[in-house]
Amino acid sequence: MRKYxxxxxxxxxxxxxxxxxxxxxxxxxxxxGGDWYANPTALQNLIQFCTANLNMSINPSYDLVDVAxxxxxxxxxVHMTGHGNVVFSSDERENLRNYLLxxxxxxxxxxxxxxxxxxxxxKMVFPELDFIELPxxxxxxxxxxxxxxxxxxxxxxxxxxxxxxxxIHEGRLICYYTYESDLGDGWENPEVHNDPQEIRxxxxxxxxxxxxxxxxx
Numbered sequence: 606m607r608k609y610x611x612x613x614x615x616x617x618x619x620x621x622x623x624x625x626x627x628x629x630x631x632x633x634x635x636x637x638g639g640d641w642y643a644n645p646t647a648l649q650n651l652i653q654f655c656t657a658n659l660n661m662s663i664n665p666s667y668d669l670v671d672v673a674x675x676x677x678x679x680x681x682x683v684h685m686t687g688h689g690n691v692v693f694s695s696d697e698r699e700n701l702r703n704y705l706l707x708x709x710x711x712x713x714x715x716x717x718x719x720x721x722x723x724x725x726x727x728k729m730v731f732p733e734l735d736f737i738e739l740p741x742x743x744x745x746x747x748x749x750x751x752x753x754x755x756x757x758x759x760x761x762x763x764x765x766x767x768x769x770x771x772x773i774h775e776g777r778l779i780c781y782y783t784y785e786s787d788l789g790d791g792w793e794n795p796e797v798h799n800d801p802q803e804i805r806x807x808x809x810x811x812x813x814x815x816x817x818x819x820x821x822x
Contacts, residue, residue, distance in 0.1 A: 627661070627662040627663065628662075628663060628664070628680075628681055628682075629663070629666075629667065629668060629679070629680060630652065630663065630664075630667050630668075630680055630681075630682045630683065630684065630816075631667055631668040631669065631670040631677075631679075631680040631682075631683050631684070632648060632667060632668070632669050632670070632683070632684050632685070632686075633670060633672060633683050633685040633711070634670065634671045634672065635671075635672050635685070635687075635691050635692070635693065635697075636672075636691075636692050636693075636694070636697075637689075637690035637691045637692030637722065638689060638690045639687035639688065639689040639690045639691050639719065640687045640689065640716075641685070641686065641687050643686050643688060643716050644686055644789040644790060644792065644793050646792075646793045646794045647686075647789040647790070648667045648684055648789075648792065649665070649666070649667060650792045650793065650794065650809070651792045651809060651812040651813070651816070652664075652665055652667065654792075654809040654812070654813055655812075655813050655816055655817075658749075658813060659749060659813055659816075659817055661816070661817075661820075663816075667684075668680070671697075672697035672700060672701055673696050673700050674700070675700075677701070677704045678704055678707065678709065680709070681708070681709065681819060681820070682710050682816060682819050683704075683709065683710070683711050683712070684711075684712050684789075685711060685712065685713045685714070686713070686714045686715075686719075686789045687716055687719050688716050688717055688718040688719060689719065689722065691722040691723050691726050692722075692726070693726050693729065698726075698729055698730045701730050702730050702731065705730075705772075705774070705779040705780060706774065709779070710778075710779060710780070710781075710819045711779070711780045711781075712780075712781050712783070712815055713727075713780065713781070713782040714783045714786070714787070714788050714789045715782070715783065715784045715785070715787075716789060716790065717760075717762050717787065720784060723782070727780065727782075731772055731774070734772045734773070734774060735772075736771065736772060736782055737771060737773065738768055738769065738770050739755070739770065739771050739778075739781075740755075741753060741754060741755040743769075743771075744818060745769070745778070745781065745814055745815060745818045746769075747814075748814040748817045748818055748821075749810075749813065749814065750810035750811070750813065750814050752810075752814070755767070755768075756768060756783055756786050756788075756811065757788075757807040757808065757811055758785070758786060759786055759787040759788055759790055759791040759800070759804055759808045760786075760787035760790050760791075760800075762785065762787075763785065765785045766785065767784070767785050767786035768784045768785055768786075769781065769782070769783055769784070769786075770782040770784060778818075778822070781815060788811060788812055791804060791807065791808020791809065792805075792808055792809060792812055
């Protein structure tokens, strides 16, 4: 398991000892008008899938956490999604940067329309880093579930292939950005998008790979 920031190591056992879960995950709330609250059933379904198929002890409920909150450091994995604008204040950028450098992990899932906003914002968080496309050989595609062709395509929008990008700091993947895939849509309840079961399964398996990767690297 990765070495987490000392603060995280101290807080997590106290937070979850009462319910015997190893950890809890969260959805990131942000400003700018983008719908950070999109896909409300997605993360809960992914948690259930990981619990059932990877024997992981994840709290079945997830939290909402503001970018600037010190509570961000309580979560080893934070998920971010939306369709539109994203704006971080200078304090939020500093807090997010410290969280990621301290051992946290951010998964950004473009729910279509987010790309033009999230890239410049993350560039201001990490001026020294660029998103790089991860090769299909990257461990995130080769956990319990193997994705030989990389990130699976869940929903079609612009006739573009699904692409997975990463911010890598000192050899560690700290942020994974899924683009033109719509993974979160695939995690939602079946009746929300009426996706074929095999498509939903691919989305959940890829999501499970992401969470599994966080805890073994």
